[in-house]
Amino acid sequence: MPAFPAAFGLTSGQVEQAVRLAGMAPSLHNSQPWRFRIMPHLIELHADPKYRLPAADPEERELRLACGAALFNFRLALAQAGIRPLVTLLPHLRAATALAEIRSGGHEEPRPADVQLCEAIPRRHSHRQPFRNTPVSAEDKHLLVRAAQGEHTWLHVMRADQLDVLEGLVHRANRAQMADERFRAELATWVGRGDDSAEGVPLSAAGPKPEPQDQWVHRDFTGGLTAREPGTKFESHPLLVLLCSRTGGPEAELRSGQALQRLWLTATARGLAASMISQVLEVPETRQSVQELLGEQAAPQALLRIGHGAATAASPRREPADLLIDSASER
Numbered sequence: 551m552p553a554f555p556a557a558f559g560l561t562s563g564q565v566e567q568a569v570r571l572a573g574m575a576p577s578l579h580n581s582q583p584w585r586f587r588i589m590p591h592l593i594e595l596h597a598d599p600k601y602r603l604p605a606a607d608p609e610e611r612e613l614r615l616a617c618g619a620a621l622f623n624f625r626l627a628l629a630q631a632g633i634r635p636l637v638t639l640l641p642h643l644r645a646a647t648a649l650a651e652i653r654s655g656g657h658e659e660p661r662p663a664d665v666q667l668c669e670a671i672p673r674r675h676s677h678r679q680p681f682r683n684t685p686v687s688a689e690d691k692h693l694l695v696r697a698a699q700g701e702h703t704w705l706h707v708m709r710a711d712q713l714d715v716l717e718g719l720v721h722r723a724n725r726a727q728m729a730d731e732r733f734r735a736e737l738a739t740w741v742g743r744g745d746d747s748a749e750g751v752p753l754s755a756a757g758p759k760p761e762p763q764d765q766w767v768h769r770d771f772t773g774g775l776t777a778r779e780p781g782t783k784f785e786s787h788p789l790l791v792l793l794c795s796r797t798g799g800p801e802a803e804l805r806s807g808q809a810l811q812r813l814w815l816t817a818t819a820r821g822l823a824a825s826m827i828s829q830v831l832e833v834p835e836t837r838q839s840v841q842e843l844l845g846e847q848a849a850p851q852a853l854l855r856i857g858h859g860a861a862t863a864a865s866p867r868r869e870p871a872d873l874l875i876d877s878a879s880e881r
């Protein structure tokens with residue numbers, strides 16, 4: 551097997567590790583829609599068109615969120631290796647799939663805050679189990695808000711008076727998706743795969759099968775393959791946060807993906823658990839209603855539930871070598 555390509559004066563092993571960490575980012579149904587082209591002085595991040603999810607994400611907004619999250623991990627990995635990453639979003643490259651290019655801004659001592667977030671990457675998982683009924687502290691909330699601001703987005707902490715409306719919208723969106731045969735068929739291909747699959751959501755990470763009495767409907771990743779343990783009850787007051795950008799569009803989505811990952815890693819580093827509740831932002835009508843609920847000029851990008859929970863299972867990932875675009879052959 552040829553050696554992993556090297557770049558920026560790092561060893562091939564260091565670059566491979568950076569790609570591995572990037573690939574640990576969250577993505578819709580664990581599709582991992584990213585690829586990297588590594589050249590000695592330039593690294594490109596591309597969307598992988600093979601992993602589009604046209605039923606759930608026809609505009610590819612969530613694909614760009616996922617790629618933004620992978621880009622944030624990649625930035626952290628380079629920083630930890632002593633390289634200051636310089637990122638250009640949506641460079642005018644020949645390939646339509648190009649989302650970002652990364653250059654080296656020279657050597658720099660890693661900052662402790664970046665190292666802490668980088669170390670949290672392998673510990674961050676979607677936590678679909680019930681949380682403990684312990685509130686998130688004001689200090690932690692403040693850090694989460696700051697994390698979103700650090701990536702040019704903002705975090706709306708849902709207020710108690712907004713929760714009933716939001717809850718109704720989440721249920722409405724979930725019903726609309728589950729009534730859509732195309733959506734169900736697409737989702738079915740990403741769940742209940744065998745242990746040897748490097749993609750999709752395994753049963754060990756699926757969480758309890760949703761039931762009508764659940765306050766916040768979780769996406770059903772059980773594929774009907776497991777029953778719910780009797781007595782399973784979700785926490786009564788999770789912290790619900792909505793990550794927003796000022797405008798929509800691909801660049802804002804890539805920024806929001808980076809913010810999503812900074813936020814989620816900050817939560818992980820603070821010992822908090824999180825999962826996403828995206829149906830409400832995927833269905834156009836309910837997304838519009840969420841925007842109206844916010845009452846300000848905003849593009850809602852991601853809804854997360856955050857709280858305290860026990861350790862949870864990881865989902866699989868493709869190997870770094872499978873995430874490479876061969877620089878010589880493809881464009």
Ligand SMILES: Cc1cc2nc3c(=O)[nH]c(=O)nc-3n(C[C@H](O)[C@H](O)[C@H](O)COP(=O)(O)O)c2cc1C
Nearest residue numbers: 576577578579580612615675676769826827828865
């Ligand atoms: C844009 C986006 C939307 C997502 N929506 C949901 C969701 O609605 N429900 C859910 O349980 N997980 C959701 N996820 C989480 C993915 O399913 C998860 O990241 C993936 O399965 C990999 O698992 P991990 O987060 O544990 O690494 C979403 C992730 C992204 C990036």
